Amino acid sequence: MEQQLLGRWYALVGGEPVALEFLADVRAAYVVQSGGRQQTMLLTWRVEGEDLITNQPSDPREERTQVAFDGDVLLLTFQGMAARFTR
Numbered sequence: 727m728e729q730q731l732l733g734r735w736y737a738l739v740g741g742e743p744v745a746l747e748f749l750a751d752v753r754a755a756y757v758v759q760s761g762g763r764q765q766t767m768l769l770t771w772r773v774e775g776e777d778l779i780t781n782q783p784s785d786p787r788e789e790r791t792q793v794a795f796d797g798d799v800l801l802l803t804f805q806g807m808a809a810r811f812t813r
Contacts, residue, residue, distance in 0.1 A: 731778070732749070737811040743758070744758050753769070755767070768782065769782050776794065
């Protein structure tokens with residue numbers, strides 16, 4: 727599953743455009759466009775079973791997100807909120 731995640735993904739999350747990029751060296755970037763501003767969160771990541779586990783080194787705390795694929799679509803479900811990411 728890790729190989730499938732690599733690269734850049736795009737979605738609308740809470741009505742805001744989001745980009746999520748996974749790198750092979752376990753780094754990731756989550757970029758949100760909101761109100762004409764861009765916020766970038768730098769993360770580390772790993773997969774355990776069907777969970778994507780991320781951590782933000784500047785505010786350490788692991789977050790678990792359910793991860794699945796529907797064809798070429800990345801499905802992430804975090805705290806009951808589902809998002810569909812495409813390349």
